[in-house]
Amino acid sequence: xxxxxxxxxxxxxxxxxxxxxxxxxxxxxxxxxxxxxxxxxxxxxxxxxxxxxxxxxxxxxxxxxxxxxxxxxxxxxxxxxxxxxxxxxxxxx
Amino acid sequence: xxxxxxxxxxxxxxxxxxxxxxxxxxxxxxxxxxxxxxxxxxxxxxxxxxxxxxxxxxxxxxxxxxxxxxxxxxxxxxxxxxxxxxxxxxxxxxxxxxxxxxxxxxxxxxxxxxxxxxxxxxxxxxxxxxxxxxxxxxxxxxxxxxxxxxxxxxxx
Numbered sequence: 276x277x278x279x280x281x282x283x284x285x286x287x288x289x290x291x292x293x294x295x296x297x298x299x300x301x302x303x304x305x306x307x308x309x310x311x312x313x314x315x316x317x318x319x320x321x322x323x324x325x326x327x328x329x330x331x332x333x334x335x336x337x338x339x340x341x342x343x344x345x346x347x348x349x350x351x352x353x354x355x356x357x358x359x360x361x362x363x364x365x366x367x368x
Numbered sequence: 369x370x371x372x373x374x375x376x377x378x379x380x381x382x383x384x385x386x387x388x389x390x391x392x393x394x395x396x397x398x399x400x401x402x403x404x405x406x407x408x409x410x411x412x413x414x415x416x417x418x419x420x421x422x423x424x425x426x427x428x429x430x431x432x433x434x435x436x437x438x439x440x441x442x443x444x445x446x447x448x449x450x451x452x453x454x455x456x457x458x459x460x461x462x463x464x465x466x467x468x469x470x471x472x473x474x475x476x477x478x479x480x481x482x483x484x485x486x487x488x489x490x491x492x493x494x495x496x497x498x499x500x501x502x503x504x505x506x507x508x509x510x511x512x513x514x515x516x517x518x519x520x521x522x523x524x
Contacts, residue, residue, distance in 0.1 A: 291521040291522040292521070293486065293520065294519065295486055295488060295494065295518065295519040296488060296492070300494065300519060300521060302486075302521040302522050304418055304522060305415055305418060306418070307414030307415065307418045308414060309486065309496045309521075311486070311494050
């Protein structure tokens with residue numbers, strides 16, 4: 276469970292990103308780690324061009340894609356948990 | 369492509385023989401250097417490696433060369449890199465070759481840019497790729513991404 280679902284999140288500005296074949300590739304220059312986001316991750320990354328809360332992201336995804344509510348929540352939570360752990364996303368100040 | 373050493377008019381058979389020996393020797397040394405960098409890339413933790421790539425501590429050993437001399441040596445390094453990229457196999461990667469080239473180019477104060485990106489194979493697999501270019505001319509020292517099959521992420 277996310278600690279602060281109501282707080283806005285944003286991309287880590289130090290992370291380099293580029294789109295390849297419809298999916299987002301990331302490079303963290305601090306850890307020298309590459310990441311390939313899947314379609315869900317890429318969509319969330321693109322939505323986070325401006326800071327959004329977890330609930331707002333979830334709302335946009337549920338309104339845009341014909342996806343089951345629980346599946347969307349699970350995938351979104353999974354992405355946020357991993358992205359925060361890896362330092363790809365940050366809590367907006 | 370300029371060779372590592374040139375034989376010209378007035379150069380005796382002994383010198384020509386030396387040139388023939390020195391080219392493989394130079395390539396062998398560079399291949400060894402590439403292997404060493406490959407091992408270091410595997411051993412050094414990512415954050416430390418990135419700090420080294422950014423700080424370039426070897427610049428302290430930089431040689432001050434006249435422009436024609438620098439161009440000459442740049443051509444030699446370009447030749448070494450092209451040959452190494454063509455022949456490299458075991459214990460070598462695009463990153464190790466690019467870093468080895470960058471260190472040599474930095475030592476003669478030749479401008480160079482290290483690019484990091486994601487390449488894509490025909491079957492859709494994505495693989496990280498590194499390459500080296502001359503920022504002034506855009507000419508590549510090591511092969512870059514195939515157009516339409518990759519994306520550049522960062523350059524240092």
